[in-house]
Amino acid sequence: MDRRTLLKTALVLPLLPFAARVDAFVTGEGRWLKPGAAGWPTDADWDALNRQVGGRLSIPKNPLLDPATRAEALANIDNQFYVGDQPGLTQTGAYYRAWTSTPSARVLAAESAQDIATAVTWARKHRVRLVIRGGGHSYLGASNAADSLLIWTRRMNTVDMVDGFVPQGARAGTAGVPAAHVGAGAMWIDAYHAVTTTGGRYIQGGGCTTVGCAGFANGGGFGSFSKGFGTGASNLLEAEVVTADGRIRVVNAFQDPELFWALKGGGGGSFGVITRLTFRTHELPDxxxxxxxxxxxxxxxxxxxxxxxxxxxxxxxxxxxxxxxxxxxxxxxxxxxxxxxxxxxxxxxxxxxxxxxxxxxxxxxxxxxxxxxxxxxxxxxxxxxxxxxxxxxxxxxxxxxxxxxxxxxxxxxxxxxxxxxxxxxxxxxxxxxxxxxxxxxxxxxxxxxxxxxxxxxxxxxxxxxxxxxxxxxxxxxxxxxxxxxxxxxxxxxxxxxxxxxxxxxxxxxxxxxxxxxxxxxxxxxxxxxxxxxxxxxxxxxxxxxxxxxxxAYWGTNASRLAAAKRRYDPDGVFVVRNGVA
Missing domain, CATH: 3.40.462.20 (Vanillyl-alcohol Oxidase; Chain A, domain 3)
Incomplete structure (x- = not known):
């Protein structure tokens, strides 16, 4: 059956020894520090990061366990939008013998690419694992991890249409195409409302309206009409991304083309933090x-x-x-x-x-x-x-x-x-x-x-x-x-x-x-x-x-992706389950 009719409301999976073993594998077998370990950031270190990002750092909590928010959480726990608004929850709750939804050590409610670049540089220096979340739907558990710094892009959700988009660095005379600039934290309902309901164009997005646009395209991205309009990845024209070195890059077919290609289906969060995407739009069918x-x-x-x-x-x-x-x-x-x-x-x-x-x-x-x-x-x-x-x-x-x-x-x-x-x-x-x-x-x-x-x-x-x-x-x-x-x-x-x-x-x-x-x-x-x-x-x-x-995921493209990973993230700052390593 498909995921809409088969998968039922979830239960938290207690942290089993098996899950702990898997988590160690995912996080690079000791690459990242844990609380209490020598070198784990002090409160002063976290406070310094908070000042650098304008006070947008906090400690996420499961709202069902907090007396101050429990009643609201119980009233809204079946609302995907509410769950997505909680940095201490994920849309997918757990996977048997694998992972369970667990709040991170800290969350950055990012509002700009610079916020994210600052956090990436800080996490690399302090050996703190990074987790990236837009929509929070990851079945592989990439939307959460205990003892991590969560980069939460939900506030970066603007959608703007443009009639004649030309990628940065394009050759002179490159013809512009209709497109939409989409923030990394936008959900597909945000894009559908701006591009289709308001703008009268078609954009290839996901079937579930609360799926995040960035993770969707980074994973490949099938919509209901992919045979008609292609995948989300194939409609990506340009992306702004923060790479492991803390640089903010604008990548496309003319600038960092291998990184751009890798972002088109190379697996969510493996190559950097996407902060903005530009998608081709299509004529809307009647x-x-x-x-x-x-x-x-x-x-x-x-x-x-x-x-x-x-x-x-x-x-x-x-x-x-x-x-x-x-x-x-x-x-x-x-x-x-x-x-x-x-x-x-x-x-x-x-x-x-x-x-x-x-x-x-x-x-x-x-x-x-x-x-x-x-x-x-x-x-x-x-x-x-x-x-x-x-x-x-x-x-x-x-x-x-x-x-x-x-x-x-x-x-x-x-x-x-x-x-x-x-x-x-x-x-x-x-x-x-x-x-x-x-x-x-x-x-x-x-x-x-x-x-x-x-x-x-x-x-x-x-x-x-x-x-x-x-x-x-x-x-x-x-x-x-x-x-x-x-x-x-x-x-x-x-x-x-x-x-x-x-x-x-x-x-x-x-x-x-x-x-x-x-x-x-x-x-x-x-x-x-x-x-x-x-x-x-x-x-x-x-x-x-x-x-x-x-x-299974990349076939004959796997070696090319591995080369891009070595070039843009040689130290493995970005690690996700079943990702490019």
Missing amino acids: MIGGVSGTLQADSDDAYAALVAQLLRHFRDRLCNPHWGESMEFHGDRRVDLKMLFQGLDDDAAKAAWQPLLDWVAARPAYRWSEPFWAKALPARRFWDIRFYRDHGLHFAVPDDRPGAPAYHMMWAGDKEQVGTYLYAYTSAWLPSHLLQDGNLATLATAIVEASREQGFALHFNKGLFGASRETLDRARDTAMNPEVLDAFALAIIATGGPSVFEGLPGAHRDDAKAQRGEDATRRAYARLTRVAPGAGAYFSESDYFQKDYRK
């Missing part, structure tokens, strides 16, 4: 819409035939720039359709599905347990909470806290992500040859058998097979694994459980259930990837314990 429905088969044979027909239908009618999002496959012979489309009206969208509807209607082995539904709406209103309110639609949920920006909205299904406790999370790109007639039945069998172990989803927008040549060419010039160019979908197999943040009433960690979930996920992954041995994985949505992660 309409954006959705398709949903649930099909139920009455026998195992019928289920296998249904899966094969859905894959065939996707290949013939939907594997193109208009379509994205997912189909979910379940062990009870059920398939959930959760697709989005752009550039089509109601009639065109329904026509694309009519062959499948006719096929189902002609066979009594199938029924719609949730009726088929397809609807388009004006693209400019897709991220406009007022539109949904005015039309009595309940897909979107506002940030209803007093004083919150009126445009802040999250998708109703995404509320389940708050504080997620992951039992297991895996992903695999599936190559296009699996859709050929001679391979399709084998793929369908693998999907059916894997879904019996653990329900999962194929995310068709997270593979670029079916995209235009221009889209593919731009994606080819990023650090992502080139497998993505030929992948028709990303399979995501994941599970999470009924858990809570530390301090939430009823918090209980069920290790036995978590282990069963992890085991089921690994069995499903093993079965599915028999048809795609050695399949690559998507950095931002992948296994904490990913085997051969360099090859």
Whole structure:
């Protein structure tokens, strides 16, 4: 299943000896100091840093454990915007046998690149681990670490459009393109509001509106319409970044091009602290819409035939720039359709599905347990909470806290992500040859058998097979694994459980259930990837314990990324789980 429907509210994972061992690996086996160790900064050292950054340094706390903030926290703990506003919390709460959301030793609420440059220089001198957070959604735990200095960019959230952007250092005569300057702390709803709702242009961002723009692009960045507009990384035109030496650099295809390339999918936080991004914007399609429905088969044979027909239908009618999002496959012979489309009206969208509807209607082995539904709406209103309110639609949920920006909205299904406790999370790109007639039945069998172990989803927008040549060419010039160019979908197999943040009433960690979930996920992954041995994985949505992660995330680009790391961060100031080292 996809992350929006599968991952449940989370529980804090107590710090196990295993987790401590993993944390030592992540932080460089003693590279960084711990409180109490010789050389750990004194209060005077921290105070000196605080003065240098204008008093924007503080000690973060879990608001659920602070009597002064507990009532407010309990009232808002399912609000992604509230959680993102708390430097002592993270959007993802924990990962079984890996990490738990833990406040840092100090947090810098940065307001400028100079604030960040000062902090990076100070941390390098004092051997304090750095953690970078914009949105706080990292499944790999990169958004938090105890005994660290958290660089929190949330206040750096401006979004400004420009009609004819030309990168710094570009050759004379370089034509300008429509673009948007986006602060590192902006969430995608900030960008969608400024660029689409207000500006009438399209910007390629994430499906979840509270995801941070910087981490999204640094990890590669798939949106709902990546087959149409490319990845977030491939639309990045320029970035301002603070590197390990404390320099503020403006990088693009003309200035520090290798660093710029590395930032386009090289893994969040591995090469520096991004402070501003400039993204290409696109002409906005007239309409954006959705398709949903649930099909139920009455026998195992019928289920296998249904899966094969859905894959065939996707290949013939939907594997193109208009379509994205997912189909979910379940062990009870059920398939959930959760697709989005752009550039089509109601009639065109329904026509694309009519062959499948006719096929189902002609066979009594199938029924719609949730009726088929397809609807388009004006693209400019897709991220406009007022539109949904005015039309009595309940897909979107506002940030209803007093004083919150009126445009802040999250998708109703995404509320389940708050504080997620992951039992297991895996992903695999599936190559296009699996859709050929001679391979399709084998793929369908693998999907059916894997879904019996653990329900999962194929995310068709997270593979670029079916995209235009221009889209593919731009994606080819990023650090992502080139497998993505030929992948028709990303399979995501994941599970999470009924858990809570530390301090939430009823918090209980069920290790036995978590282990069963992890085991089921690994069995499903093993079965599915028999048809795609050695399949690559998507950095931002992948296994904490990913085997051969360099090859999985970056493929043939791994050695080039390692060279960029040696050049721009030779001492390993920036270290993240499964990152470039």
